[in-house]
Amino acid sequence: TEVMDTIESNSYNIYFENSLGELANFIERGRYSRFFVLTDENTGKHCLPLLQERLGNPDNFDLIEIPAGEESKDIDFCIGVWKMLIDFGADRQSLLINLGGGVISDLGGFAASTFKRGIDFVHVPTTLLSQVDASVGGKTGIDIDSIKNIIGTFTQPKAVFIEADFLKTLPARQILSGTAEMLKHGLICDADYWNRLKQSDLSTPAVELVHRSVEIKNAVVLEDPNEKGIRKSLNFGHTIGHAVETYSLINDKDSLSHGEAIAIGMICEAYLAHKKTGLSAEELSEITEVLMELYPRYDLKKADTDILIEYMQKDKKNQNGKINCTLLDKIGQFNIDNICTPEELIEGINYYATL
Ligand code: NAD
Ligand code: ZN
Numbered sequence: 107t108e109v110m111d112t113i114e115s116n117s118y119n120i121y122f123e124n125s126l127g128e129l130a131n132f133i134e135r136g137r138y139s140r141f142f143v144l145t146d147e148n149t150g151k152h153c154l155p156l157l158q159e160r161l162g163n164p165d166n167f168d169l170i171e172i173p174a175g176e177e178s179k180d181i182d183f184c185i186g187v188w189k190m191l192i193d194f195g196a197d198r199q200s201l202l203i204n205l206g207g208g209v210i211s212d213l214g215g216f217a218a219s220t221f222k223r224g225i226d227f228v229h230v231p232t233t234l235l236s237q238v239d240a241s242v243g244g245k246t247g248i249d250i251d252s253i254k255n256i257i258g259t260f261t262q263p264k265a266v267f268i269e270a271d272f273l274k275t276l277p278a279r280q281i282l283s284g285t286a287e288m289l290k291h292g293l294i295c296d297a298d299y300w301n302r303l304k305q306s307d308l309s310t311p312a313v314e315l316v317h318r319s320v321e322i323k324n325a326v327v328l329e330d331p332n333e334k335g336i337r338k339s340l341n342f343g344h345t346i347g348h349a350v351e352t353y354s355l356i357n358d359k360d361s362l363s364h365g366e367a368i369a370i371g372m373i374c375e376a377y378l379a380h381k382k383t384g385l386s387a388e389e390l391s392e393i394t395e396v397l398m399e400l401y402p403r404y405d406l407k408k409a410d411t412d413i414l415i416e417y418m419q420k421d422k423k424n425q426n427g428k429i430n431c432t433l434l435d436k437i438g439q440f441n442i443d444n445i446c447t448p449e450e451l452i453e454g455i456n457y458y459a460t461l
Contacts, residue, residue: 110122112128113320113321113324115324116262116331117262118262118265118266120266120268120320120324121268122268122316125268125269126267126269127160128267129160129228129230129267130160132265132267133161136226136264138200138201139166139199139200140166140194140195140199140200141164141166141168141200141203142167142168142169142190142191142194142202143167143168143169143202143203144170144171144172144204144205144210144213144214144217145206145210146172146178146206146207146210147171147174148174149206149210149232150169150171153205153206153230153275154205156271157203157230170187172210172213174209178213179212179249180248181257184216187214187217188217188220188221191217191221196221196222198222199225200225200226201225201226201228202217202226202227203227204227204228204229204230204241204263205232206232206236207231207233207280208231208233208236208239208240210232210236211231211240211263212245212248212255212258213248214227215229215259215261216257218261219259219261220259224261227263227264228264228265228266228267229265230267232269232276233273233276233280233283234273234276234280234285234288234316235280235283235287235365237316238287238288238316241263241266244261244263244327244331246258246260246261252355252356260331260332268316268320270313270316273311279366281308281309281311282365282366282400283363283365284311284365285308286364286369287319287365287368288311288315288316289303289372290343290368290372291319292438293372293376293393293434293437293440294339294342294440295322295326295339295440296438297437298438299318299319299322300438302315302318303315308400326340335442336440336442338423338442339440341423341431341442342432342433342440343371343375344371345423345432345446346371346418346431346454347367347368347369347371347372347375348417348418348421349371349415350370350371350404350406350414351364353414354404357409362404365401366404370404370406370458373394373397373398373458373461374458375432375433376389376434377390377453377458378431378433378450379441381453382433382444383434384435385433385434385435385437389434393437394461398461403461409455411452411455411456415448415452418451429448431444431446432444
C-alpha cells in the first residue's frame with residue numbers, strides 16, 4: 107500500500123503511519139511528568155487495550171472515563187475531569203491523551219485548555235468523524251442544555267495520531283456519520299476525490315481516503331483559523347443539516363446522527379446551489395443519488411418548516427439575523443456567504459421531502 111505522509115499543521119503533526127508507535131515516541135520525547143488517558147465506556151473497552159499494548163502501562167498513567175454520548179459533553183462532566191486531574195495530582199507538565207470520538211476530543215481539549223490555564227493534550231481519534239473532522243482544526247467545546255458547542259476555545263493539540271485499526275469496532279452507522287464529512291470535503295474542494303469516494307466501498311473507508319479528507323480539512327483551517335473566510339466552506343450542508351439534526355434530537359426516539367443530518371442538509375443545499383450559484387441539474391441529481399443511496403430516507407414532511415427556520419435563525423454563525431449558506435458553483439468548488447431567505451430554504455427542504 108501507498109505510504110501515508112504525516113500531515114503538518116501549524117504547530118503540530120497528524121500521524122498516519124505507525125501512529126501508536128509515534129505516540130510512544132512522542133511520550134518518550136515529551137518530558138511530561140504524568141499522563142492521563144480520557145475515554146468513554148466504549149473506547150475504554152474497545153480502544154484502550156490496543157493503546158496500552160503499544161505504550162506499555164507505566165505507573166505515571168491514570169485513566170479518566172466518562173459515559174458514552176453527547177450528554178457527557180457538558181460542564182458537569184468537565185468539572186468531573188478537572189476534579190479527577192486534581193485528585194490524581196496533575197501538574198502543568200501533565201499530558202492529556204484524548205482517546206475517543208468527537209465528544210472526547212471536544213470535552214478533553216476544553217478541559218485541558220483551561221486546567222491550570224492550559225496543559226498539553228493530544229488526540230487519538232477513534233471514530234471516523236473525529237479522524238476526518240473533530241480532531242483537526244483546534245476547536246474545543248462543551249454544550250449547555252441542548253445548545254451545542256456554546257462554550258469553548260480555539261486550542262491546538264500537540265499532535266494527532268490516526269490509527270485505522272480503531273475503526274474495526276465502530277458500528278456501521280457511526281462510520282456513515284463520518285463518511286458524510288468526507289463526501290462534503292470532495293464536494294467543496296476536490297471533484298476527483300468525490301469521484302473516488304463515489305466508487306469506493308464506504309462501509310470500510312481506505313486509509314488513503316481518510317488521509318485525503320484530513321489533508322483537505324487541515325489545509326482549509328490553516329488558511330483561515332478563525333473562520334473569517336474559506337473555513338466557512340466546511341459549513342456546506344450544515345445550515346439546513348444542523349436544523350434537521352436539532353429537530354430530530356428533540357422529536358425522534360432514535361434520532362439522526364450528525365452525518366445523517368448533514369447528508370440531508372447537503373441534498374437540500376445542493377438544490378439551493380442549483381437555484382442560486384450555478385450547480386448544474388446533472389450535478390444536483392448526481393449528488394442526490396449518491397447520498398440517497400448511502401443514507402436512509404428521513405421523513406422531513408412531518409417537520410414543521412417554521413420550526414426548522416427558527417433553528418436556522420438561531421445559528422451562531424449568522425450575522426444580523428440573516429441565514430447564511432455555503433453553496434457550490436459546481437462539484438469541487440464551494441461558494442461562501444450566500445444569504446438565503448426563509449422561502450428559499452423551505453424550497454430546499456421540500457426538494458428533499460418530496461424526493
Ligand atoms: P462520539 O464521540 O459520541 O462517538 C460516537 C459513538 O461511538 C460513542 O458511543 C462512542 O463511545 C463510540 N465509539 C467511539 N470510538 C469507538 C470505537 N473505535 N469502537 C466502538 N465504538 C466507538 O461522537 P462522534 O460522532 O465521534 O463526534 C461527535 C461530536 O464531535 C459532537 O459533539 C460534535 O459537536 C463534535 N465535533 C467537533 C468538531 C470540532 O471541530 N471540534 C467537528 C465535528 C464534530
Ligand atoms: Zn459536521
